[in-house]
Amino acid sequence: MAVKNVTINEPFFNGxxxxxxxxxxxxxxEAMAQAAGMLAHLAAETxxxxxxxxxxxKVDNARFSKIVSPGDQLILEVVxxxxxRGMGQYRCEAFVEGKRVSSCEILCAGRKE
Incomplete structure (x- = not known):
């Protein structure tokens, strides 16, 4: 699980x-992809x-069901x-106040630094 507090001072809200x-x-x-990448990184370290x-x-089956606005807390769940072969497939969901606002499947590839 990861958390993103959505604030009005985010630059993308200007337009x-x-x-x-x-x-x-x-x-x-992008937030779900970063959470999936972090999960993959931590799993590899273990x-x-x-x-x-x-x-x-790759991103597959992306769905958006509700608007996310300033003041919302985005809860990201990744499974x-x-x-x-070093590529992980993840089921990702984003929630606001317990209601799903978005979901997708993400494919990540690992690479040594």
Whole structure:
């Protein structure tokens, strides 16, 4: 689980959208991808693979069901589905106040620093 506090001083709110600030969906996906990459990194470290970084390879089945606005707390939940040849597949969901606002599947690839 990861947490992102969404504040009005985020630079993307200046243009998205004036008078009606909405967190861009691509940034919600980015937050889920970073959480998946961190989970992959920590899992690799527990297996003795120190110094491995994970990079976004693919996003599938992205869905957005609710708007994320300033003042919301985005709760990110990531579950590892499988790892094959250094690539991990993750099921990601984002919640605000217990309600799902977005979901997707993410593929990350590991690479030594």
């Amino acid at each position: 998205h959208f004036p008078g009606n600030p909405v967190m861009p969906g691509v940034l919600i996906i 297996e003795g693979k120190k110094g491995e970084l994970y990079y976004l390879v 590892q589905k499988r790892i094959v």
